[in-house]
Ligand SMILES: [Ca+2]
Ligand SMILES: [Ca+2]
């Protein structure tokens with residue numbers, strides 16, 4: 001591997017054909033064509049190209065399989081897609097002397113999952129105590145983005161193994177830990193005996209390895225490497241020093257979590273201190289997530305290395321930016337002088353480096369005075385990929401201007417293309433860290449130094465959110481939501497979500513609604529009821545199309561009581577000794593009415609009544625010899641039916657009991673299980689209103705699947721019991 005010197009010609013490096021980094025790239029973009037249910041890929045032409053090979057895979061697949069097409073051309077129409085399904089495409093260019101690579105993640109009308117899982121925000125305690133409001137805002141933005149986020153303070157003087165144990169504990173305890181954000185100088189793991197910038201032996205040894213915190217299954221050891229030849233003692237790695245041995249990610253060779261870090265400690269060239277730089281970062285990323293500012297969708301490349309024998313570091317700009325901003329919106333120009341006055345959402349710069357500089361780009365001292373108009377950047381050169389050092393060049397770039405994330409992109413190649421379809425920068429970091437052969441990695445695939453500096457939740461673009469969400473209970477059973485409209489000019493509408501008692505978010509709106517209010521009818525269960533409203537906009541860009549959702553407005557309301565109707569008391573007493581009359585009475589809660597259903601089909605619809613005993617025992621209540629009957633209570637939202645039992649004896653005493661059987665939920669939705677409070681195996685039959693038997697069998701363990709039952713009204717009979725339970729199946 002070559003060392004990354006700036007002035008290559010001094011050392012006699014020459015490359016046949018003098019290819020540029022663009023030669024090793026296919027600038028691919030994708031267009032959604034919903035009218036043809038198709039995705040059209042197109043790319044830049046290269047006069048030296050002999051063939052282009054187009055391959056496709058599902059995002060979850062590791063392998064590409066046989067290419068869909070191999071030909072010489074500049075576009076490809078894929079008419080074999082399914083709407084909503086997300087695909088990765090690869091286009092490999094072959095010429096007689098070199099190959100180029102291009103990738104795009106594309107779909108027609110992709111829907112993103114609102115529930116993004118659990119997230120930990122590990123905050124250095126000095127930052128948390130200085131910026132409690134900013135950290136609270138950060139956590140709120142995470143929640144609004146669909147994460148269940150926890151803020152955990154970390155003492156910067158604790159050990160990396162302790163911090164890792166906190167993450168492992170959360171990974172084991174939480175349902176879906178997906179992301180970790182390290183904010184501040186949280187202890188920095190070091191690992192390996194590597195020099196990905198080629199500077200051996202002076203820069204070979206342990207490098208900062210935050211991926212240690214993102215790997216949940218590998219074994220990290222500290223008993224093999226013994227190398228103290230590096231110039232900086234930070235890079236020395238000997239046995240038992242707390243720096244790990246692994247140069248590549250152990251275990252399954254990939255991280256399980258999306259992880260990024262923002263660490264503004266020890267940037268001495270800046271006038272502002274660590275807290276002020278961190279505050280500025282949190283303020284600008286919060287405003288970006290709220291849609292309060294953006295930058296022109298274009299990419300800048302400042303490539304001071306060129307083709308570099310095929311390593312083509314600059315291709316990380318050309319290749320990645322094409323599906324994000326379009327192949328024709330990427331410009332080769334000077335990094336600092338351009339970005340000082342012109343905005344580029346994405347940028348790439350590389351050149352021979354030192355800890356505080358990259359040739360042709362600038363120095364840490366210069367960056368400390370800059371305010372560059374770029375959001376997501378990559379920089380590459382010697383030394384500064386080892387970022388945990390005072391005045392490091394990458395951290396200096398992150399600390400200024402509009403910059404929100406940075407990666408050391410060249411060894412290995414990075415993959416940002418999923419951002420074009422709504423993925424987070426953390427998704428891209430996790431993909432790159434675990435990548436070896438799925439996407440062409442060049443040198444350094446799966447090395448432990450691969451790291452994201454920045455908030456890992458950041459996405460390429462945000463819809464302006466709705467604001468001032470307000471909740472009110474109306475008409476006893478309903479929750480009314482109102483909000484202030486999003487200011488987004490491309491708004492399609494809103495989605496409304498609900499979560500009960502911290503459970504998963506359930507989307508209540510099947511498609512987006514355009515009104516600024518919504519009524520959640522029939523909120524029956526008690527507890528903490530949270531609502532989120534997101535603004536939705538269909539992004540139709542250079543990676544096909546997807547529905548982009550804003551950070552949500554969120555409010556919570558306490559539902560104090562369960563509003564399901566039920567019988568709370570029932571009596572059936574003989575009017576007096578030897579009386580032939582029985583007085584029935586039931587009282588209910590949350591009920592608008594009552595129906596008594598007797599086995600002979602007689603019906604009573606009042607709460608209290610008296611009936612004369614019919615000694616023949618067959619036509620009217622109460623029955624001489626005892627009877628099972630039901631009381632159905634209902635409100636406008638739902639009903640409840642409960643079995644009771646009563647008997648009376650002329651010349652004896654009355655007795656009542658109940659409930660004897662409970663069947664719920666009722667109404668029930670297709671696919672739900674009907675719960676029957678009954679012990680043992682009991683035969684059942686379900687008949688429709690015409691008396692046709694639609695299902696029968698044996699109820700096991702008190703529940704019955706109704707998957708195959710069409711919506712409608714039915715009657716359930718149980719064993720040899722008299723009577724039936726009306727069941728309503730909803731779609
Ligand atoms: Ca040393
Ligand atoms: Ca060690």
Ligand SMILES: [Ca+2]
Pocket residue numbers: 215216217218250251252253254255256
């Ligand atoms: Ca792993």
Ligand SMILES: [Ca+2]
Pocket residue numbers: 302333334335360361
């Ligand atoms: Ca330059």
